[in-house]
Amino acid sequence: MVRDDSPLIVTLRLDQQSFVRFNSERERHFPPSRNLVPAHLTMFHHLPGDHCSEIAGQLASVAGRTGPLKLSIPSLRFLGNGVAYNVSGSELIDVREMIARRWSAHLTPQDAQAFRPHVTIQNKVPADAAKALYRRLSEAFKPFDVTGTALQLWRYRGGPWEAAGEFGFEG
Numbered sequence: 797m798v799r800d801d802s803p804l805i806v807t808l809r810l811d812q813q814s815f816v817r818f819n820s821e822r823e824r825h826f827p828p829s830r831n832l833v834p835a836h837l838t839m840f841h842h843l844p845g846d847h848c849s850e851i852a853g854q855l856a857s858v859a860g861r862t863g864p865l866k867l868s869i870p871s872l873r874f875l876g877n878g879v880a881y882n883v884s885g886s887e888l889i890d891v892r893e894m895i896a897r898r899w900s901a902h903l904t905p906q907d908a909q910a911f912r913p914h915v916t917i918q919n920k921v922p923a924d925a926a927k928a929l930y931r932r933l934s935e936a937f938k939p940f941d942v943t944g945t946a947l948q949l950w951r952y953r954g955g956p957w958e959a960a961g962e963f964g965f966e967g
Contacts, residue, residue: 804843804851805950805957806895807836808865808888810915814942818881818915825879825918825929832956837883837915837944839892842904845951851899852961855947858894859963865891865944872937874930878919888913888944 810818818835843851867885892911896903918929946964950957 800848800951801845803952804840804845804848804960805838805952806840806843806851806855807838807948807950808913808944809946809948809962810837811864811943811945818917821917825921826916827920830920835915835917836948837913839911839913839947840895840899840903840907842907842952843899844902847899847902848949848951848960852949852963854895854898855949855961855963858891859947859965859967861967862887862891862965863967864965867942867944868939869942870939872930872933873914875916875919875926877921877923878916878926879930879933880914880916880918883913883915883942885913885944891947 809815815835822831822835865885865887867883867888869881870884871882873880873882889911896907896911900908918926944965946962948959949961949963951960
């Protein structure tokens, strides 16, 4: 058996309609050379790859007793060099906390800090371009709801992510 310690990423899959909306905006506003993955909500950026089966087991267990997550998109977020949609939902915070507690000794500083869920639709652009998009989107923005439907596990290998598992909410 070959040991694979490539970092693991955990994301939240959104309902199809919301995913299509966010992904089409990402395709329009993200620099094409840097847009290597579809629109996503990252829950963890770097979990230990050599614990993949244990992490997958926990994700399956959590998803099996959790129903679809009702979430809201209350506002936009200016990122300095990009724009994101803020995501709000206490159930999402609870699910992430359950996973974080189990892997707390392995969390990177980025994953150990306060969780501020969002979906990035633009990044790595000049600040003036990001400010212009933020202003334009803010003028027409109205809060809306989305649904989280699954936990997704990915391997990071330096470019596009490699799927390592998906765990639908069943509870």
